[in-house]
Every structure is written in structure tokens, then in C-alpha cells.
Amino acid sequence: MASIDITDIRKNYGAIPVLHGVDLTIRDGEFVVLVGPSGCGKSTLLRMIAGLEDITAGEIQIGGIRVNDLQPKDRDIAMVFQSYALYPHMTVAGNMSYSLRLRRAAKQVIAGKVASAAAILGLDTLLERRPRALSGGQRQRVAMGRAIVRAPKAFLFDEPLSNLDARLRETMRGEIKRLHQSLGATSIYVTHDQIEAMTLADRIVAMNAGLVQQVGSPLDLYDRPANLFVAGFIGSPAMNMLGGTYRAADAAFVAHDNSVVPLGRAYGCADGAAVTLGIRPEHVVVGGAGGHVTAPVDLVEPTGFGTILHLRALGTDLKAFTLERKTAQVGETTSVALPPDRLHLFDAAGSRLS
Amino acid sequence: MTRRFILGTVAHRLAILVYIIFALFPLYWLLKVSVTPNDLLYSEGVRMWPSRAGLEHYIFVLEHSDFPKFFKNSVIVSASTAFIVTILASLAGYALSRFTFRGKYWIVVLMLLTQMFPLVMLVAPIFKMLSPLGLTNSLGGLILVYVAFNVPFATFLMQSFFDGIPKDLEEAAMIDGATRFRAFRQIILPLTLPGIAATLGFVFTAAWSELLFALMLISGADASTFPVGLLSFVSKFSVDFGQMMAAGVMALIPACLFFLLIQRYLVQGLTAGAVKG
Numbered sequence: 001m002a003s004i005d006i007t008d009i010r011k012n013y014g015a016i017p018v019l020h021g022v023d024l025t026i027r028d029g030e031f032v033v034l035v036g037p038s039g040c041g042k043s044t045l046l047r048m049i050a051g052l053e054d055i056t057a058g059e060i061q062i063g064g065i066r067v068n069d070l071q072p073k074d075r076d077i078a079m080v081f082q083s084y085a086l087y088p089h090m091t092v093a094g095n096m097s098y099s100l101r102l103r104r105a106a107k108q109v110i111a112g113k114v115a116s117a118a119a120i121l122g123l124d125t126l127l128e129r130r131p132r133a134l135s136g137g138q139r140q141r142v143a144m145g146r147a148i149v150r151a152p153k154a155f156l157f158d159e160p161l162s163n164l165d166a167r168l169r170e171t172m173r174g175e176i177k178r179l180h181q182s183l184g185a186t187s188i189y190v191t192h193d194q195i196e197a198m199t200l201a202d203r204i205v206a207m208n209a210g211l212v213q214q215v216g217s218p219l220d221l222y223d224r225p226a227n228l229f230v231a232g233f234i235g236s237p238a239m240n241m242l243g244g245t246y247r248a249a250d251a252a253f254v255a256h257d258n259s260v261v262p263l264g265r266a267y268g269c270a271d272g273a274a275v276t277l278g279i280r281p282e283h284v285v286v287g288g289a290g291g292h293v294t295a296p297v298d299l300v301e302p303t304g305f306g307t308i309l310h311l312r313a314l315g316t317d318l319k320a321f322t323l324e325r326k327t328a329q330v331g332e333t334t335s336v337a338l339p340p341d342r343l344h345l346f347d348a349a350g351s352r353l354s
Numbered sequence: 355m356t357r358r359f360i361l362g363t364v365a366h367r368l369a370i371l372v373y374i375i376f377a378l379f380p381l382y383w384l385l386k387v388s389v390t391p392n393d394l395l396y397s398e399g400v401r402m403w404p405s406r407a408g409l410e411h412y413i414f415v416l417e418h419s420d421f422p423k424f425f426k427n428s429v430i431v432s433a434s435t436a437f438i439v440t441i442l443a444s445l446a447g448y449a450l451s452r453f454t455f456r457g458k459y460w461i462v463v464l465m466l467l468t469q470m471f472p473l474v475m476l477v478a479p480i481f482k483m484l485s486p487l488g489l490t491n492s493l494g495g496l497i498l499v500y501v502a503f504n505v506p507f508a509t510f511l512m513q514s515f516f517d518g519i520p521k522d523l524e525e526a527a528m529i530d531g532a533t534r535f536r537a538f539r540q541i542i543l544p545l546t547l548p549g550i551a552a553t554l555g556f557v558f559t560a561a562w563s564e565l566l567f568a569l570m571l572i573s574g575a576d577a578s579t580f581p582v583g584l585l586s587f588v589s590k591f592s593v594d595f596g597q598m599m600a601a602g603v604m605a606l607i608p609a610c611l612f613f614l615l616i617q618r619y620l621v622q623g624l625t626a627g628a629v630k631g
Contacts, residue, residue, distance in 0.1 A: 087526075089545060099531050103531055
């Protein structure tokens, strides 16, 4: 196992910059998830760590050794691909042992390591099969097995679950987390799925447009998003974003329809400045006394787990999530409260205000 | 519904049968003439099978003509051409499929350009170039010319096969500890066997039946290939159809054997199960 240090990494494809300078330190044994929309550069960053993409500028160190000019084979990392990339002409055992055979490990050692990896992943009975005779979930497991037979310095995962159906994805997500807990391996995991990021990560690196937007624990990103991008990307249903202005006199937010939301405390922001107010749907209080505004109910979406209400309030479509089932009907008017300690305020540039 | 289904099937099979007869009839006629004795060749009229068949033409061709020598020359030229072209085309096709490098576009354009000229135009210049090098009237010279003419097309063919193999596979192999060349050899090549077989077969048959260059570059019987040799059965006053057809039947054998050997790879879809599916 090893730490990974990334210093001011840049990547251009021709004249087009994809990564604009990324700094990141991944501690030994840590599980870090790179998350962001497609095209944000997260896969490129992972492939640069693996040695599959050239580094335009900057430095990558694995275990304190500069690897910029090392071939993938000399970096001692393992990678699980989105497509699994199993060798179709080799059996499951052959796929898993390929890296050990390349290193000329002894036959008994190979057999022992393959058997123990197969036992961990429940592949014992499939070792002689070819990839084409396996289901999607089994292929995914073989791809993981190929990574864990040797103890590499780090595991890289490139959207390993996105080809599985939703149910299987949930199961494999749990298995990956359990595997990490038992192996304690340094892992970097790329995904566009914020649920995967939240559930798996020790730390999340949220990326957009080739820049790191925020690094922190999952709950850090959830509770204190550094900017509008992170606020909107993390969490489902997504955070409500309301446009308006800041009123310094009584520390309040004035929405476009002139309704007022008290912020509870003063923010470091000029009077009358354009701001965005964010509140997660689950924090919007519907019904009950002490509401700031009254709002008609537009739409009701029951999810079984709870209910999502769409309200016409504060000049926008305000979503509220409650665990209760017995909620308002469409057309009804209800009172809405936005608790001050649950509010997020962002300036015109999108950065969080304190 | 079932009636229509049966009718459709019958029509389908009939169409295939007609096509097969159309395609194979010349071969049948070749065989028929080759076993017809000379005295019956013109005397019996058009018959599907002669009243008396014999192997005398075959025996004559094998024992009293240069045909065994032509045959050996053809095998050497075609097999060498097929192997050299396939090796070059695999490497070049892989490079075109996987790498971006300066001048790639122009290399592709140049290769396409070579395919645009009618061969007749090129015979004289090529003769002019090979002659001072001592490469006319030699199998080596013929192999060189065939390789040069077949590499571009074979490269495009191999490139399309490599394009069909996911890049992830060799990247996974490189991360597993292989060099790029090792990944190419151990992971990509085994998966390209159908493509390699197709290329081998294509180039082999092209070289096997090539007449123009063989005729122009080779003048002595020592270095003649069999298509040139077949012409020796045409003399000033007569054509030895029986012997010519017997030689033709024998010339079919290597091509048939070759395809028998590689057909296993031609029909195999080896990449199934590599990536999601």
C-alpha cells in the first residue's frame, strides 16, 4: 500500500485543456472517490495515475516515487475497468493469474493466491469458465479478482459498476466497501453517481470542468458544499436553489417575488447583493405553525420511501421531501418554513458565503 | 402461415442451390475435361461425363512436363508473400488502429494512392527497377513485388480487425505488468486470429493466381509460377486442353487445403464476452 501525491497536474488534448491543475494527496489506505459529470476530467485523472495517459504538466508520486515517466507495468497499481476488460481467450483463473504469471511467480503461489481471491469473491466454482459464459455481475467480480490477486500499491476503479443493473450495483457497492475494509488498500474510485460517492468514500473529490471543486468527507460535502456546483451535484432530490438579494438590515433573503426569508445571522456580503439561497428538500418544513410563506402544492411524487412535494413558493418550484405519506393534495395551500440553520448562501460567483 | 413458411424455405434453398451450381459448374467442367481422353475430347459432343474416363493427363503432366516445378515455385511465392504481408500488415494495422503519430494521415493517403493505379501501367517501370538489381527472373523479385502490392490493402483489413478489439484489453494487460508488445502478442493477436486467417487466405489466393507480373518478370521455366506454366499448354498450333485442365485441378489443391486449415478461425467470434454484453 502507498500514498499518492498529485501536484498541479495538467492535461491538454492538443490545444484543448482538460485538466487545469489538480492538487490532491491520497493517504495510505484511504478510499477516495472522484465524482463529477461526464467530461469533467475525472477519468482522465485516473488514467494519468495509471499511466495510460501522458501527463502534460505536473507530477504524480506513488509511495513517494515520481511515476511521471514510468510505464503502467512499473507503477504497481491495479485497475478495474468499466468494461471489465477481461481477456476473452483465457479462463477465469487465467484472467486472475495473468499478472502473477507475468511476474514469474511460482505455480503453487499463483494457485494459492487465485484460490483465496476466488474464495473472497465467490468465484470458486467458475475458475475454469471463459468470460463469455459469465453473467455481468460475475464478470465484474473477475475484474475485481484480477486486481486483488497481487497486493498492488493502489487500486483504481473506473466506473466499475455503471454497466450493472440497479439492483446488482447496490450489492456490488456493498462488496467493494467490505473488500476495502478487509484489505485496507489505497483506492481511487471514479464515478458520476453521487450515491456511490457518498456511500463508498472516505473522502470525495468533486470535479467539474477540469477543476477540483471541493475535497472532503461525504458529509462535509453534503452539509457544507463549497459552491453551487457541489451543492447541486451532491444529494438527491437535488438542493433547491433560489435567486434573490441579500438584505443586510435584518439579515434576510429577499426572493424575486419579494417574499422574505430570515437568515438567522449576518453573512459577509454587501446589502442588496445578488445571492443564491440553497436548501435541501428534506430540510423544507411543510405545514405546521411558524411558516414563512404559504404556497400552493403543484405536484406530489410518492416514492414509497417518502414523498416529494413541488410547491409554488418564493418565485420558483420549491421541492420538499418528507418521510410522511399523508401529505398535502395538489391544489391545496400549505405553509412552508425554511429553518435558518439549514440554509446555504452563495454569492453571485457561486461560492459559499460564511 | 406454415405453408408460406415452407414455401419460403424451399425457395430460399432453391436459390442457394442455383447459386452453388452456377459457381461450381466451371470447376466441374475443369474436372470433367481433365479426365476425358484426348480421342473423346472432340468426338463425343457436349456430354456431362465422358463414356470413358482416365487419369492419363494427370500422369503426363506430373511426369513429362515442368508442372511440378511451376507448382513448387507457386507454393514458395504464395506462402512467402502471405506470411510476410500478414506480419507487416498486422504491425502496421495495429499502429494505425492504436497510435496517433505525425504523418499518419499522409501515410494512409499514400497507401490508398497505391491502390488506384492499374497494374498494367506499373509493369514497365517495375521491370526497369528490378532488372539492374538482378531481381527479374527470380522468385525473390516476384515475392517483393507481391508483398509491395498486397501490404496496403492487408493493412487496412488488419486495422479494421484491430479496431474491433477494445482498447481496454491491452490497457488492462499493461497494468497487469505486460509491455505494449507483450500485450499485443499475448492478448490482442490471439483475438485477431480470425482476421489474420482472413488476411493470410486473401493474400495467398491473390499471389497464387497472379498472372501479369509473373508473366512479365519471369522468362525462364525455372522461376515460372503455375499460372504462367498453364500458358505453356497453349502452343502455336494446338491447345492441350486435357493436360491444362489436369494441371488446373492440381493447382486448386493447395488453395483448398489452405482454406480448410484456416476456416476454423474464419468462423470463430473470439471476442465474445470480453467486455460488457
